[in-house]
Amino acid sequence: MSDTMVLTNAFLGGMNNCGQFKIEVIDVIKKNINPCIGCFKCWEKGDGKCIQEDDQNDILEKYVGADIIILSFPLYCYAMPSHLKAVLDRTIPLIQQKMVEVDGAVCHVPLVDFSRKKTIVISGCGFPDWDGNFEGLRIMSKNSFRDPIMIFVPETPMMNASEAKCVAKPLADKFVVAGKEFAENYTLSDDTIKALETPMIPKEDYLAVINRT
Ligand SMILES: Cc1cc2nc3c(=O)[nH]c(=O)nc-3n(C[C@H](O)[C@H](O)[C@H](O)COP(=O)(O)O)c2cc1C
Numbered sequence: 614m615s616d617t618m619v620l621t622n623a624f625l626g627g628m629n630n631c632g633q634f635k636i637e638v639i640d641v642i643k644k645n646i647n648p649c650i651g652c653f654k655c656w657e658k659g660d661g662k663c664i665q666e667d668d669q670n671d672i673l674e675k676y677v678g679a680d681i682i683i684l685s686f687p688l689y690c691y692a693m694p695s696h697l698k699a700v701l702d703r704t705i706p707l708i709q710q711k712m713v714e715v716d717g718a719v720c721h722v723p724l725v726d727f728s729r730k731k732t733i734v735i736s737g738c739g740f741p742d743w744d745g746n747f748e749g750l751r752i753m754s755k756n757s758f759r760d761p762i763m764i765f766v767p768e769t770p771m772m773n774a775s776e777a778k779c780v781a782k783p784l785a786d787k788f789v790v791a792g793k794e795f796a797e798n799y800t801l802s803d804d805t806i807k808a809l810e811t812p813m814i815p816k817e818d819y820l821a822v823i824n825r826t
Pocket residue numbers: 614615616617618686687688689690691692737738739740741746768769770
């Protein structure tokens with residue numbers, strides 16, 4: 614299983630331990646999603662759909678219907694992998710050409726009501742913790758979603774390394790507890806996020822392990 618998905622599954626397990634949520638996992642790599650071609654036909658028609666005939670319109674329907682969206686992905690080149698980026702680009706049928714200024718930022722007027730939708734962004738990465746690794750993703754997430762919960766985890770290849778079980782399992786357990794906290798409060802405290810993002814081992818040790826293999 615993907616390193617990031619180990620953590621996301623732990624989070625989902627904690628979140629849904631009473632079975633109160635209906636969870637659907639969409640593996641976008643297995644979907645047929647073309648890139649956005651920038652035709653803006655969606656804005657001309659204003660029906661919330663893309664004119665391209667692939668799997669995206671099904672995803673849009675689910676996206677609109679969901680109360681909570683969890684985007685789970687590994688960091689690729691300081692950003693979101695291209696498969697998922699294509700899905701995100703092609704959510705533009707859900708906004709309108711019209712723009713408004715809100716709290717100093719300019720955004721498009723939504724076509725559907727996003728005001729109660731909660732977005733959680735979980736991303737794992739191969740580098741140890743360093744300022745800047747997740748900065749691009751942080752800015753993109755803040756600008757793309759309303760008040761997203763962001764959990765950015767360094768050193769995630771350790772989640773699938775048998776020698777690292779002694780530090781990987783405690784981190785997965787923290788994700789279970791965080792999932793429960795989210796289910797109760799619909800938010801996560803800063804302390805919880807900090808605990809999830811704390812490197813499993815010090816940077817120097819991680820680099821030594823990686824460079825030995
Ligand atoms: C194409 C590609 C680009 C990557 N770019 C980065 C990067 O910019 N920063 C980073 O820390 N790790 C990067 N990585 C490493 C992955 O984020 C890391 O291996 C992660 O644990 C993979 O998680 P997964 O098993 O969920 O796919 C990259 C990996 C690939 C394949």
